[in-house]
Amino acid sequence: MRTWKWMFTAALLASVSVTAQQPAESQPSTQPEAAAATQTAPTVPASQPAATDAQSAQSTAPAPTPSALPQPTTMDQVVDRFIEREHELMKALSTRTPVVETYLQNLTADPQLGPVPSADHYFLGRMDMGEQVDRKDYLKEQDKGMETRLMGGFNKLFKVQYQPLGFSWMVYADRTDFDREHYDFHYIRREFLGDVRCLVFDVQPKKNSGKGRFQGRVWAEDQDYNIVRLNGTYAPAPKNSFFFHMDSWRLNLIPGYWVPAYIYSEEGDFSAGVKNKMAFKAQTRIWGYDLKKDNKDDELTQIRVDSVKDESPTAQDASPLQAERQWQQQAEDNVIERLTRAGLLAPEGDVDHILQTVVNNLEVTNNIDLPRPVRTRVLLTAPLETFSVGNTIVISRGLIDVLPDEASLAAVLSHELAHIVLGHNLGSKYAFNDRMLFSDDSTYNNLGFKHIPEEETAADKKAVELLNNSPYAQKLDNVGLFLKALQARAPQLNALLTTHLGNPLAANGTINRLAALSTQGPALDNTKLDQVAALPLGGRVKINPWDDKAEMVKTAPVAITSARDKMPFEVTPFYPRLARYGATTPSATPATAANAPSGN
Numbered sequence: 001m002r003t004w005k006w007m008f009t010a011a012l013l014a015s016v017s018v019t020a021q022q023p024a025e026s027q028p029s030t031q032p033e034a035a036a037a038t039q040t041a042p043t044v045p046a047s048q049p050a051a052t053d054a055q056s057a058q059s060t061a062p063a064p065t066p067s068a069l070p071q072p073t074t075m076d077q078v079v080d081r082f083i084e085r086e087h088e089l090m091k092a093l094s095t096r097t098p099v100v101e102t103y104l105q106n107l108t109a110d111p112q113l114g115p116v117p118s119a120d121h122y123f124l125g126r127m128d129m130g131e132q133v134d135r136k137d138y139l140k141e142q143d144k145g146m147e148t149r150l151m152g153g154f155n156k157l158f159k160v161q162y163q164p165l166g167f168s169w170m171v172y173a174d175r176t177d178f179d180r181e182h183y184d185f186h187y188i189r190r191e192f193l194g195d196v197r198c199l200v201f202d203v204q205p206k207k208n209s210g211k212g213r214f215q216g217r218v219w220a221e222d223q224d225y226n227i228v229r230l231n232g233t234y235a236p237a238p239k240n241s242f243f244f245h246m247d248s249w250r251l252n253l254i255p256g257y258w259v260p261a262y263i264y265s266e267e268g269d270f271s272a273g274v275k276n277k278m279a280f281k282a283q284t285r286i287w288g289y290d291l292k293k294d295n296k297d298d299e300l301t302q303i304r305v306d307s308v309k310d311e312s313p314t315a316q317d318a319s320p321l322q323a324e325r326q327w328q329q330q331a332e333d334n335v336i337e338r339l340t341r342a343g344l345l346a347p348e349g350d351v352d353h354i355l356q357t358v359v360n361n362l363e364v365t366n367n368i369d370l371p372r373p374v375r376t377r378v379l380l381t382a383p384l385e386t387f388s389v390g391n392t393i394v395i396s397r398g399l400i401d402v403l404p405d406e407a408s409l410a411a412v413l414s415h416e417l418a419h420i421v422l423g424h425n426l427g428s429k430y431a432f433n434d435r436m437l438f439s440d441d442s443t444y445n446n447l448g449f450k451h452i453p454e455e456e457t458a459a460d461k462k463a464v465e466l467l468n469n470s471p472y473a474q475k476l477d478n479v480g481l482f483l484k485a486l487q488a489r490a491p492q493l494n495a496l497l498t499t500h501l502g503n504p505l506a507a508n509g510t511i512n513r514l515a516a517l518s519t520q521g522p523a524l525d526n527t528k529l530d531q532v533a534a535l536p537l538g539g540r541v542k543i544n545p546w547d548d549k550a551e552m553v554k555t556a557p558v559a560i561t562s563a564r565d566k567m568p569f570e571v572t573p574f575y576p577r578l579a580r581y582g583a584t585t586p587s588a589t590p591a592t593a594a595n596a597p598s599g600n
């Protein structure tokens with residue numbers, strides 16, 4: 001399973017950046033001959049992507065596509081173009097090792113709620129997008145051809161549970177043989193995905209073109225003809241094996257390229273009399289394409305001269321207490337920087353402003369005056385967790401997603417604020433820089449912020465006190481309801497409740513975080529459509545897979561019409577609103593608590 005290990009070293013990273021900065025000079029400049037095509041291409045306005053020049057491409061991004069290519073005039077030319085672009089994409093990303101997360105829920109039929117989670121699985125790793133994807137370790141010699149094609153291997157997938165690699169197959173349609181010799185392409189229609197006009201093609205493997213070929217549909221945008229979405233499966237499946245169905249989405253995060261970002265997979269038939277009991281749904285997210293390198297030169301350029309200067313007003317030595325605080329600050333900075341570099345923490349951004357507003361509401365109403373301000377950061381992963389290091393509160397993307405309202409967010413944050421107020425500082429050992437010297441793959445082994453039970457109890461007690469003095473005091477019923485919903489699903493969602501850095505919210509299937517609030521509020525009632533105790537995953541925070549920035553999802557409220565619409569803590573399909581790189585997004589409203597989860 002070498003591919004999925006967190007596998008790269010500082011040295012490798014340095015070479016990654018060098019290669020990535022070379023221009024893609026081998027872009028073919030000649031158009032493929034227009035074969036006797038019968039179909040006519042749509043009348044595409046030959047508008048050159050003028051934005052490409054204006055946009056300042058990130059220095060580490062692959063070179064932009066030359067926009068000088070003539071527009072295709074036949075569907076055959078369109079096919080040639082997106083095949084060519086697909087190969088260009090593979091080349092452009094071949095030096096990348098993004099973070100890949102798959103969260104999977106097995107499903108069982110509930111008479112009232114429909115398919116509901118019966119168990120869950122979680123995978124987190126680093127995917128090597130290079131040509132020789134670990135064929136030595138991962139691939140079986142006799143199956144080399146097919147396994148390479150699928151960017152790794154399938155090892156009788158069905159039998160060996162869920163191998164995470166399986167869900168990354170559809171980052172590309174076909175790793176090695178995506179061409180006319182192996183596939184037939186049929187134009188279907190034009191269609192908008194979000195703001196992007198696409199040409200839709202069905203893709204069928206030719207007869208005897210081998211096992212495990214892509215079969216399904218692709219959407220190619222009509223400007224540079226990059227594939228932006230793939231939907232289908234692989235066929236034929238070898239004996240005793242099974243290919244999942246997948247829906248794979250790409251985002252235009254850098255000029256000229258659409259990079260794989262989301263893959264949704266689902267299996268299961270809940271109609272009467274079905275024998276195949278396998279049923280699950282899974283979300284795979286890819287991010288960290290542009291993770292910073294452990295490059296010494298890089299660091300030097302970032303040091304500002306004035307930052308060396310002591311900022312204290314008078315030139316005096318630190319008092320023992322000041323020294324202690326500086327020491328803790330150093331530890332905090334070390335940890336935050338290290339987690340960010342490992343691709344686990346979003347850089348400071350809009351979501352933090354919302355979180356800080358909520359923290360501030362708690363602080364002001366409780367007259368909390370700390371020597372250093374409390375900061376917040378978003379952990380990029382799905383499992384529900386929070387922790388604090390020094391004065392920084394960290395909360396996971398998954399947890400923000402499922403919280404139904406601002407009061408519940410305040411409750412979750414209040415526990416960590418309580419640790420800070422009570423001085424439960426765990427991190428000071430990380431002020432020693434040698435403790436930061438570990439590979440990204442071993443982050444979870446080297447960092448940890450779990451408190452002893454006594455501190456947990458004290459923090460919960462203090463948290464309730466903080467909440468009762470806060471503007472959220474009147475809305476703690478919602479918090480109670482959220483905790484009840486979490487308890488109701490806890491036995492089935494062990495993986496989602498398994499924390500990796502902070503204290504778990506549950507022990508042996510019982511939610512123990514903020515237990516004092518769990519009896520508050522009305523009883524959990526699935527049939528009450530206006531009672532939304534917890535949300536599905538993915539509804540609040542979205543991550544930019546290139547630079548890891550987190551922002552709040554902008555969605556219009558959708559009416560819940562049946563108990564099955566609630567889907568608390570559940571995995572749902574992806575439907576990102578596609579937009580071209582640099583396209584002006586609807587004016588972003590300034591981050592305030594008003595953007596935070598609202599009450600209901």
Ligand SMILES: [Zn+2]
Pocket residue numbers: 415419451455456459503
């Ligand atoms: Zn705690």
